[in-house]
Amino acid sequence: MQKKFNFLGLLQFIFMIAAAFVVGFILNFAQTHDLIFTKQIVFQTNVNTYILTVIILFLIYLGLYGLFNRFFVSSAIYFVFFAIYAVADYLKVKYRSEPILPSDLSMLKNIKGLLSMVTPKIITVVVIFLIILVVIFGLLEKFVGKKMLHFNHITRLIFIALAAISIGSFYTASDNNSMTYKVLAKAGYTNYASNINQSANSNGPMLTFLGNMYVDVMDKPNGYSKEKMASIVKKYQKTAKQINRKRSNNDLSKQTLIFVLSESFSDPSRVPNIKLNQDPIPNIRNIKQNTTSGLMMSSGYGGGTANMEYMTLTGLALNQFSDSLQSPYTQVVNKQEDPINIANSFKTSSAIHPFHGNFYNRNSVYEKFGFKTFKNIDTTGSLKLKYTDVLPQMEYVSDQSAYKDTLEQVNSVNGGQFINLVTMQNHMPYTNNYTNNPYKVTGSGVSDSSRSQVENFSQSLNYTDNSTKEFLEELDKLDKPVTVVWYGDHLPGIYDGDDIYKYNVQEHQTDYFIYSNKYARKNGTGTTKLDDNTKVTDPNGFIPLALKQMDQKVTPYYALLTKVQEEVPAMAKNIDEGTNNLYVNEDGKSVDKLTKQQQKIVDDYKLVQYDLTAGKGYTKAVINK
Template structure:
């Protein structure tokens, strides 16, 4: 291409005897051929870098990647990117340099994310670039410095290579070319720009029916393994996996979805709610509701592959034994905090969304003026609603999301009254977070609904505490890391026990939902290998009340956080709205829903095709109800659909007056 054209030698001076003779000027066609080959080779090398960043040490995937053809489609994608940049910049060498450096950065990010969260880089991760401090805290300083040095080395190497190429094959000046060649070159750039631009637009709409790029990746016949994105990327290549996760509509429209169907669903669950509520004498109208998502709170004694010298969550275990409790099924290992929070507050399971809906907080909720949730319901019932998160407001777009949900106040790292850390832990302690909740309860005359998301046990855990729990058997030098994490759990265990003790002495009625969001990404391959199945996706939860007689020992099958809210009403013996009656009906038949995974009413894994009609029907109802919440006009279903849906699921977060008028105290 143009940057590979040798300049014409128009001087008439004879070269010196000891000077090398200037090389002959190749034709424009030869230069273009050289550029074509050079850019293709660059695309292949860049693709290889991305695949290594995805495959890591699992080289047995290489055969599948090459034989299936995904590697070559990935090469084509990057070749198109290089072509587009050349058309825009007019300098092929710089286009190759830009793609090369970018792929190295992405490959490093992919390796790090795979290590800590067992998932690859997604298109939506670009939002995290706004939080460099958080990204820096995720990895050790040594690894961060090494990554920066590697990127700098690659950048310098590429710049040097570009300089050599441009010295040997300088970019031609248009005035040195004939008029025909100028027109040819400009026409070629325009044509390449238009063609590659169209192809890139196609790539951005990867999930639309009939998409050309998706067809190329599917030519091998391999299925998209959306339930395991790590495998998805490794079998379809980084490019295929990345494009598969481009933004799409949040949810498919259920079969038979219309105003009549929604009216029937609303009537059905109004009747179910009436039956459930007939014998209930309690209430949450005058009760503080505290929902605690405890960052990375798990039970390490449930795992095989290592031994702790004592139980770090003994107090929590005792609380669980005396009330409604069990295990939650996390959507991911090592991450997914905001997704578990979303499920809890909305009653919508990510298993019902399209698999590309990786983070509703980032990809869905901010696009709406408001979004129905428990926040709007409790606010409509007379509660003050407050969010507490002892960290930066920008993570997962929480500030925007909380506004859409209808929170009246958001207490975060810079507005929290206590900001104590324990030993060398960089995160605010759980004790400080719990004290903030107690203070808020004391300051409000109205009953309070508080959503607390803690940070104390967030990774990295290395070197946080002076006295890690003694751990043996993990191998690979992991005992210290697990011991550090276990000590953090013990600090949470103590702080939680004191928090509940303070609530027990308080004259105000309070009910608490406590749950861990996911396991931390700290376990090595030997521990992971020793814990197959659901072990790496289960975290403890319980519902506790400070009112006499409400804490009845009950251990539930493994459940999804989407089904937590009805449990609050169960423990309080309070009448529940129809939407929660629907969730409770689903939970009894399908206790947990995950992308690619279902658990039946007893907590055993089951295929959807194996569900009996009685179990499958409420699950489909849940899907229809969840779709309703994605648009105030019910996916443009019109006011009749929205009206019948509100009868069951209720209102938006800022519609307290409408709630009283339309629903009184019986709907979500």
Template sequence: MSILRRMVSFLLTFAAANAMAISLQYVTLKPYQDSLKDWMGTHLTLYLLSTFILYLLIVGLGALVNNVYFAIGLTAALIGSVSFSQYHKLKLLGEPLYPWDLKQLVNLSEMLKIARGIASPVVLMAAAGGVVLALAATFALPRVKRKLPSRMAWVAAGLLTVFFCFHIQHSVFAKPLAKMGMVNYNWNQRENYLMNGFMLAFLQNINSKIQSQPPDYNEAAVSQVAGKYASLAANTSGVNGEKPNIVVVMDESLFDPTRLSGVTFSEDPMANIHRLQAVYPSGTTLSPMYGGGTSNVEFEALTGLSMSFLNQGTVPYQQLLVNKTSFPSMVSLLKAQGYSATAVHPFDGTFYNRNRVYPVLGFDRFITQDDIAYKDKLSPNAFISDRAAAQQVVDVLKEGDQPHFVHLVTMQNHLPIMEGLNGPNTVTVTGLEGSGKTELESYSQSVKETDKAIGYLVEAVQAIKRPTLVLVFGDHLPALEDSTLFPTTGNMSGAEQQQFIHETPLLIAANYPLEQKPLGALSPSFFGPVLFQLAGLPEPPFYQMLNTVRQQLPGVSRNVYVNQEGQPLLELTQDQTNLLHEYELVQYDILYGKGYAASMLP
């Protein structure tokens, strides 16, 4: 009987490990319409390795708790949650699940609020209850009794497997894994997950660097670049002898819906922004992200570093900055010139570890949903409105006599896009039907409210005594239905499509005269130099380098490069390639290097 139970236990555990490995790969391949059968046939060794890892983890856990059926149930529940998350993240954002995404579990309640519409709370609660009952039921099953030495051996095997999982990138494992067909695709995460499989790709991303070291990175190469921009720009006296306040508003999912082809609106949902763009410097932001990844856009805007040089899928806030005590940024540069620095985000301050990252960047204060003075919402279930957040910014600008730098990250337009969430729809859309029409009308209503908030903010700063500069931009496009975007992008080239789906509104307004100058398509990493010039502030050598790059390539992203004429580039000149490489060398030095470029960011 004991032998039979052992055999049943082995077969059940092995079958469960296979089923979990298959489920992870199935949801990874499905959005790309790739065949699971073909993948398993081509990558059989990697599939078996993934299964073996899961098997050892289950058996090790089963030996630890002396109940292999409980271990199967618990692991199945965890893998099921991962599969669910992988499928919906791919479907919504086109990106797989990464290890650092799990850090958002500390914000589970906020994540569920954001993910409304993906799964009913009732269904999720029912699923959780089912898992609890199933795990409880495992204690009623007849167990395989193992002696202590056997249990200890299996626990040790499980622990060794865990060690392997966390050190899969180590050079010791490189050759045997390469012989099995595993390839390092950190620079292209889509290929990483499709070729290596979810399990191994996910593990490969644990503890990985966000930027690979350039082959020619050394002191001489970086020092040569730093030498080109050795001196500070000539000292300037601000605006009328005063250092102006600087406000950066990164508006969540702000996109101009009137750019969509074949769609007409009963009114312009961005009337104020369009009016202001006609009299102030304006253009579009070439966002490095689409549909999500707000902190990565924020990273570019605040640090001047480019996501285009980083490994795909990385989140610098969670993978790198959270572990530092200081980091050079626009914030720290302004602080060195006597500015007070305040960040405002009307949401949970722990999201993306902002509560830990903002002090690293140099912020003095962080105002979250807990301590913001204005908590107005456009409906009971909505996020704090953009108008409320703008009112908080105005209050900060009125404090004290020192110049202020205020960085606002709004929440109003965040997913989900739901009818009535931000007030009854008052904008009618023609040219779409069904869910696409409802979605775009609901989104346009949200944008209309944002437009009012921006109009209020620009008008309010006119009454501020100190010269004040306000930059407003959208962090990325909303995750609209394909049927909404396709009529506009369907006849575009690949480069034109990438430019369109990554462009958001950009406006720079002030309470002092600014030349109405088109900004074109501008990457967030160049916002710092532009703001310093308009504010009359001396530019550090690093900003001089960024300006040199911007003169030739104002739009730099992994997806597309955009020239001064606002057109996508299919090929770079040698001079442009050299400038980007210098930029890459300095960026690596700032992130991981030995400080050879320290003089560029005093």
């Protein structure tokens, strides 16, 4: 009897070890989407990191066993969890070209919203698979569970402790002097921080996830001190005076400024190896020709909306933060008191987002930013969205409805105000079937399986094109100065026929324009068209461009942003190995090296950004006054 018991226990541990190997392989495949590439990583080039992943997976399994002391219950939880993780990572890589990261966990507050971004077919298949899995392990626990190993309290605590230590030790993974860092380095773990997806391809998604549990906000720049920051403030106080001599308006709060983040908006005809049979955005193309406009360098592909929004509202650059910091909204703003942002320049400010308000912690972020109101699909009473219509065959609130709510907000205040609108109409997935969709896509930039998605996306853009034209026409009827900064945040992750590394710049360029209504242009509070340094910019360049468009005087901080926008190539977070910084000039070409003057401005910019986010805040009280 004793021998039989030991043999059964041995089989259990063999099964657990085998399961760890299989789950590790599946996670790597979910990350790479390529069976051959996965085999090469697991069995040839990255064996050590794979073995390390397997060890951690086994210890997690062991920890669950210690926690529940029921083999099949622990197994059910183990396989269900990693099945969901594998599917989530697979989908995020497919649509956003990056793995699941710790910063994504904040979005678990709204499971309903997350599921709305996944096709019903995928949800159905996954749910059926999980139900089958749970039923099988449930039956095994009922009929065989009593025969499995059961442990005393001390052994269970040891198992739980081993799992906790294996995960918790990664908290120091970024510390060069820590034991975890040394073990990871010995195993061949390489953190391609400037390209998080490449890091996950090489190390596996789980090690990459654990390795990013703790991140520094920003590396301390050379020369940072109270004295240095005081000299920078004086420098840009002088710069502000020089700029302000040529500008007429000195009270920004008297004007109305609207930032419109148009979800996933980008011209598909500009994507390499893509050709459309007709133009889906003739109105916006015409608007761009006749007002301040150009291309925006995005720091995301297929996602990263909140990061572009953060840069636009604060003027701070994502690429200058720590290499491993992935989400300022969830990893920076909530730790700050009165974070710097454009809303601070207005007596009245509001945000509108026709989706769930807790995505990317927007509820708390907007409160930190000082927004007086935030309307979203969860708000009620006086803050309830008035317009929530959706387009035929679509699931998100239409741009037309979002614009109507924005116009309501514009008209609700007599004086000036700031409004931040983040739309949802063109959010993934693009699997809807429009009736008689006129758009046809050819070219190798998209696979046959994704071609219909680009065609659906093009039809959605056409709806945006028409409603945006109508929105600006309504603003032109108002007897108050209104300026709109309108931009797409990133390309949708549907151009799977192009190599994103080969077309790095093109696949990170969206469209933008800055429009002042008739009243503003007539009364000297708005410009028709700026031409200097507008062809290519970045989200952190929108505040200085808007102030220039409005002929508005600047603070020392906005004087610094003006110098950055005018004299430094547009910047973005790079996906290429070796550097976190992608600089792109007016010709749309990447720049390998900045001039001495440009580097001086960037150095000042980094010092100020560090001081305002991770440093002592020496400049906070004076630089934006």
